[in-house]
Amino acid sequence: MTAEAVIVKMTPSSLPDWVFPPPQGFVAEDLDRIPDLPAHTELIDGSLVFVSPQANFHMLAVSLLEAELRRAAPANLRVRREMSVILDRDQRPEPDLCVVAADAVEGRRQTFFEARDVSLVVEVVSPESQTRDRQRKPSLYARAAIPHFWRFEDQSDKLVVYVYELDPATKCYVPTGIHHDRLKLTVPFDVDIDLTTIDRM
Structure with a gap:
């Protein structure tokens, strides 16, 4: 039995809006306004940082x-x-x-x-x-x-x-x-x- 890779093609319409940062980057207040943002998301240098599962x-x-x-x-x-x-x-x-x-x-x-x-x-x-x-x-x-x-x-x-x-x-x-x-x-x-x-x- 062989395993075949499954490729999922992501399109802009299938991704949440927050995947695409604004031209000047995100600002601190955005973390309270973005819907469905993963828990414990941080903002560092205008970019969203997502937390991995903790040991x-x-x-x-x-x-x-x-x-x-x-x-x-x-x-x-x-x-x-x-x-x-x-x-x-x-x-x-x-x-x-x-x-x-x-x-x-x-x-x-x-x-x-x-x-x-x-x-x-x-x-x-x-x-x-x-x-x-x-x-x-x-x-x-x-x-x-x-x-x-x-x-x-x-x-x-x-x-x-x-x-x-x-x-x-x-x-x-x-x-x-x-x-x-x-x-x-x-x-x-x-x-x-x-x-x-x-x-x-």
């Missing part, structure tokens, strides 16, 4: 950190998972986690936060997002003056956290630590997380 590590790392940050965050801050942040006209990424000012939370129908209300963004690196999470998105977050950025990675089946703080003079992130078994920090607030817990989840 178990990604889900566990985000869940661990979300729970710990909610416990540690002071009353004037809120932790949000997979909410987009408008950084500029054509930049609306969706960090895995962000910490925002409590007074920036407007209600259950809210779909984004403004960069000025965000004090921390966290990205958990996946194989398909390495370049974005390690290079492009940190650059965009820093340029938008978000004070803190953390990057979580799976290295040889160990959770490793890279911590960065914004240098306001250069508008660039400066590395302040690499954490392997324990994440203990005093900024942006006191945090003490046993990273090995991920192996027991």
Whole structure:
């Protein structure tokens, strides 16, 4: 028995309108207006970025950190998972986690936060997002003056956290630590997380 390739010819009329970007690229507000857009679509440099299915590590790392940050965050801050942040006209990424000012939370129908209300963004690196999470998105977050950025990675089946703080003079992130078994920090607030817990989840 032989397998034959099935070729599906796509025509402009069979594709959704959002497949074709406008001449100047998409803008941040478009993500709330485009019908049937796949969940967790990001806007990077005016282009739509679609998220691939996530590995178990990604889900566990985000869940661990979300729970710990909610416990540690002071009353004037809120932790949000997979909410987009408008950084500029054509930049609306969706960090895995962000910490925002409590007074920036407007209600259950809210779909984004403004960069000025965000004090921390966290990205958990996946194989398909390495370049974005390690290079492009940190650059965009820093340029938008978000004070803190953390990057979580799976290295040889160990959770490793890279911590960065914004240098306001250069508008660039400066590395302040690499954490392997324990994440203990005093900024942006006191945090003490046993990273090995991920192996027991």
